[in-house]
Amino acid sequence: MRKGYIVLVGLLFLSYFSNAQLLSGVIIDADDKQPLPSVVITEVGQSVSVSTNFDGEFEIQLFKIPTQIKVQGMGYAEKIVDVSSVRSKMTISISPDQEVLEEVSVVARRLSDKQEESALTIEALDLRAIQETPSASFYDGLGNLKGVDLTSASIGFKVINTRGFNSTSPVRSLQIIDGVDNQAPGLNFSLGNFLGASELDVMNVDIIAGASSAFYGPNAFNGVISMTTKDPFVFRGLDASVKVGERNLNEVAVRWAQAFDNDEGEPVFAYKINLYRLAADDWEATNMNPTDGSESPANNPGGYDAVNxxxxxxxxxxxxxxxxxxxxxxxxxxxxxxxxLVDYNTENIKLGTSLHYKPNRDIELIYAFNFGTGTTVYQGDNRYSLKDILFFQNRVEVRNKDKWFVRAYSTNEDAGNSYDAYxxxxxxxxxxxxxxxxxxxxxxxxxxxxxxxxxxxxxxxxxxxxxxxxxxxxxxxxxxxxxxxxxxxxxxxxxxxxxxxxxxxxxxxxxxxxxxxxxxxxGGSMFEDRSSLYHLQGEYKFDPVNLGDFTVGGNGRIYTPNSNGTLFSDTNGRVIQNWEYGVYGGWERMFNGEQWKISATLRMDKNVNFDYLFSPAASVVYNIDEINSLRVSFSSAIRNPTLQDQYLYYNVGPAMLIGNLNGYDSLITADELEYFLSLPITDQQNYKMNYFSVNPIRPERVQTAEIGYRTTLWKALYVDANYYFSYYRDFIGYQIGLDITDNPQFPTITNVDVYRIAANAQDVVTTQGFSIGLNYYFADYFNLSGNYTWNVLNTATDDPIIPAFNTPENKFNISFGGREIPVKFKNHEIGFNVTYKWIEGFEFEGSPQFTGFIDSYDLLDAQVTYVIPDWNLTAKLGASNVLNNKVYQVYGGPQVGRLAYLSLAYNWRP
Incomplete structure (x- = not known):
């Protein structure tokens, strides 16, 4: 009997798979041809369903051929599609259904799966949000998101940070494009989007706030800016845009993507090419007010120390x-x-291309090359004129999407003719x-x-x-x-x-x-930087016997800084090489249907100069009902000292900036020297200096507890609120120390060298913050949204470390917009967006020259969009800072005023 049952089950199993065939395809919006995630596909007469991924793709086992499949998307009319063959990948378009829209939450149609399911706070900018941003670029538009701080040091150099420490050198946040770290190897942080992706090729941007190093690595300390570019298999055809505006703004971009099918109609090979050029007259830094540290006021007859x-x-x-x-x-x-002293003629040229090959339906091989060059002004410890900087990346990747990947890439930079203006x-x-x-x-x-x-x-x-x-x-x-x-x-x-x-x-x-x-x-001011990094990463996801979803992976990286002694201590032929690696694992499982989602991760990292470090994390998402969700998470991360923290040797004038692998001793404070010089000579002879030492630099660690709540009210008002508290141990900042040389025969000091040394805080540094965002959608086409963010640095001790929190305690944004509003002309649409933002004043701690107070300021951005679908044309007229309220966003930087623009975008799909 038992053998008979086994044979019977086996025959049924074989019978099913002898008939079942795998159908793959992509679901797109009938109006804008964009892929649709979370669409459900079911074979008619069967109970098994699948959902499309973020790129609108799906795969489903069909019981018979020919057959029919049912396509159901929230807010879209149900569609029945005949299937007579599975040899080619299907492209299915579905249309919005106004009657259906009235019955479902409009909010649910505007949230990504990541936003709905993540235990961390995620802010997202999708294709439509990118098109609707009133800012001059999508990257500027990220500054309107909840909890995100954007700082403009120039038109070409914008910096994004989350949760404090808003430095113009954002070493505590990670920016990735298609999983690839976008940092400049010698700096260990990204230069905004100056060397990033063209707007025409960006599909979406997710900003993950908080410690996220488990899957992203040590640099994902306070947040991750994750960009995904368009897949040429899905986004085919021609996209082109031109933008002109104030300050001689001139921007041109072109994207071309093409895919080829095999004899059976399945896509096998695709490629894309992106070209981008920006030119503009940059904002000029002309602040002639005295610096906050000036020894003399502005009316001093003998002059004073001016900021710029x-x-x-x-x-x-x-x-x-x-x-x-x-x-x-x-x-x-x-x-x-x-x-x-600087070249304000900003120029940015970017080239991006990739080749994609699918030997079968599951496996994809990718080669990508990205190149960037240009001229802009960068502010770090000093103000720098980046002239003819070069940046290029090569990436090779093989993957089975959503299952595993192996990725290798290299990043090389050349500072070109760049120099320190100060x-x-x-x-x-x-x-x-x-x-x-x-x-x-x-x-x-x-x-x-x-x-x-x-x-x-x-x-x-x-x-x-x-x-x-x-x-x-x-x-x-x-x-x-x-x-x-x-x-x-x-x-x-x-x-x-x-x-x-x-x-x-x-x-x-x-x-x-x-x-x-x-x-x-x-003896000059030109710095050399031909640094490189080489990265290898692999990841595998599996689900053994319904125990949950497991992820394991690892990565290794080699840095080769090369500055010829102009930035690092690589003088006299010394070659510096720094390597690090990490391994990680994660587990995630749903309980009680999808009411509970529990996840846990653990990561181990090792740097050549530091010990093994572990960063665990755990989270719980409780879906109270269909519209209410509570999330709690505990996360941790480590941050290895940057190459500059380890090897820097750089003279900025008032001080020598130095890395700190070995520690320093016999230093005194500026107050100590001032007190000594104030003493009578007879007392100086017997005075004992109070010397101090600085320990060698160590990795920084953070632990963050976070709680958040999401809900939808009246099917139209989306609310997302969160609170976090972070503990930083071995916080990396810097200390100022004076190395004095005295004459032992006389009570005189013959030389004083000022050092700014990378150092760890002795005390625990803590921060906390709260943010809330509200989005109200009404009358089919309109939305009103706002967000508020509160961030504070709690620590107030005598610790000599300088934390450079550089973040407003209070800020808020209010936006009103409309999309796809029909007009009298056939199929024509208009959209608009108006955003007001207010930022409270704060102390900006930069270098010795660029430390001072940023006054409170507000900005108003606006845009109107006109779409002519029959011509595949979109016109957009807008301006950032419409009222031309000239403001300082970084101490030592320029006053940022209005930037009005007009853009035309064309797209053609084969």
């Missing part, structure tokens, strides 16, 4: 007796303004006359040329007064004659000026060209 004037930082004090140099006070070098001014001035020589010449000429003239001014204090009374009287005297004294100082600056430091002269241009084309090692 370089070389004027040091305030020289009147030497010897002030009576010998009457009213000289504190004086500064003339300096050189940034507008004469240091250029210092090099130019010092090549003509050192600061000490200039200061001595200045004081002597003041004494000779203006000493007696000052004494002849009305109200000059009697020099027979005691020094303290003379100094007090001189304050009122200077205030009364400030205009005349300022004029004499200006005349003296002109007297000591040299054609080589005077913009507009032939000598200035000659010296400028020499300094900016000579490397740091040879």
């Amino acid at each position: 004037r370089y070389g004027d930082e040091t305030g020289y004090l009147t030497p010897g007796s002030t009576k010998e140099y009457p009213a000289l006070g504190t004086y500064h070098r003339t300096g050189i303004e940034e507008q004469y 240091f250029t001014a210092l090099r130019m001035q010092d090549s003509l006359r050192s600061g000490r020589v200039w200061a001595n010449n200045y004081s002597q000429l003041w004494k000779i040329n203006y000493g007696n003239q000052v004494r002849n001014l009305p109200g000059y204090p009697s020099e027979s007064l005691p020094q303290n009374e003379y100094d007090a009287a001189m304050v009122d005297f200077v205030d009364r004659h400030r205009g005349q004294l300022t004029q004499w100082h200006n005349d003296l600056h002109n007297t000591l000026s040299n054609p080589g430091s005077t913009p507009g002269t032939r000598e200035f241009d000659k010296l400028f060209n020499y300094i900016t084309t000579t490397s740091f090692a040879d």
Whole structure:
């Protein structure tokens, strides 16, 4: 009997699979031809169903041929399709059904599966949102998302961060394009989208806030910006766009994709090519206000340290007796303004291409090449003119989509003719006359040329007064004659000026060209960076006997920094190589149907210079009902010190920035030196300096607890709120230390070197935040949305580390828009979007030169779109910062004003 049953079951099994055949295809929207995820496909008369993935693709076992399949998508009319063969991949279009739309939640049609199911906070920008953003680019539009901070250091360089530490060097966030790290190898962070993907090729962007290193690696510390480009098998044909606007904005982009089928009608080979060019007049950094650290106010007759004037930082004090140099006070070098030091003609050229081959339905082989070059202004520790920077990537990947992949890629960069604008001014001035020589010449000429003239001014204090009374009287005297004294100082600056430091002269241009084309090692300001990284990663997903979905994977990476001593300590032929690897595993399972979703991950990482580190994570999603969802997660991540944290050796003028693999000792603070110099000489002889040490740099670790809630009210109002609390251990910042050289025979200090050293915080650093987003959809075409974000740095200790939180405590966005609104002309549509954002002022901690307060500001963006489907044409008129409210978004950067634009986009599908 038992054998008989086994034979019978076996015959039935064989009978089924002898008849069952695999049908594959893609479901698209009948109107805009975009692929549709989460569409259900069922063979008529059978009970087994499958759903399309994010790219609209599906595979289903059919019981018989010919047959029919039923296609059901939320908000779309049900469709029955005849199937007579499975030899070719089907493309099925379905149309929206207004009657159906009235019965379902409009919100559900606008959320991705990732947003609905993830325990982490995910903000998404899909194809339509990209088209509807009022900002000048989709990347700028990411700044309107909940919990996302976007900073503009120039038109070509935008920075995205989440959950604080909003540095212009976003080392705590990871940006990937099709799974490939987009960082510049020598910097260890992405230069915004300057070297990224063309907007025509971007299918969607997901921003995952919080620690996410389990599957993404050590750099996914505070968040991940994940871009997915268009699959040429699905998005075929021609896309082209042109955009013009203010500041001589000129942007052109073209995308072409083509696929080829075999004799059986199945797609086998596809390729795509993307070309992109942007040109514009960049925002100019012309802030002549005194820096927050300036020793002198703006009305000081002898000058002051201006934010965007370089070389004027040091305030020289009147030497010897002030009576010998009457009213000289504190004086500064003339300096050189940034507008004469950088190239504001922004240009960005990108080329992207990929080849796709499918030897069968399951396996896909990909080769991709991406190239970027251009000129822009970048702000890090200083302001830099990135000129002719080159960046290229090669990627080879083989995958079985949603099951496994093996991916290898390399990234190479060449800094081209890039240079440090700030240091250029210092090099130019010092090549003509050192600061000490200039200061001595200045004081002597003041004494000779203006000493007696000052004494002849009305109200000059009697020099027979005691020094303290003379100094007090001189304050009122200077205030009364400030205009005349300022004029004499200006005349003296002109007297000591040299054609080589005077913009507009032939000598200035000659010296400028020499300094900016000579490397740091040879006395110039040009830095070399021909760094590379090589990455290999593999991942496999499986479900053994319905125990849940398992994921295992691993990756390895090699960095080869190469700066010839201009950025790193790779001088005298020293070759630096840094490697790291990691392995990870994850488990996920649904319980009680799909009411509970529980997941857990564990990752182990190892860097050549540091020990093994582990980062576990776990989460629970509880779907209370169809519209209410609660999520709780605990996540952790590690961040290896960047190449700069380990090997940097870079002179920025006021300080030497250095990496810290071995630690430093016998340093003093600036306050300690100031106190020592204030002592009488007799006391200096017996004073014991308070020295301190800095331990070697260690990896940074974070643990984050997060709770979130999602709901939909009245089928039209979507609410998503979350709160997080993060603990940072061994937080990486930097410390300022002074290395002094003294004369043992005399109580004098002969030399002082200032170092900014990469260092770990001794205390635990904690942050917390809350965000809420609301989206209300009404009258079929319109939506009103808003979001609010609160972030704070809790830690307030005496720890000398400088955290550079650089994040507003409060910010909010409000948007009103409409899409696909029909107009009188046949099939024509219009759309619009208006976004208002407000950002509270905050302290921006950058380099010694660029640390100060950013005032609160608000911006208004707007756009209107006109679509002519019959012509495959979309026109868009818009502007970011419509009211031209010029604001500083980064201290030391330019004032960002309005950027109005007009764009035309054409698409053709075969």
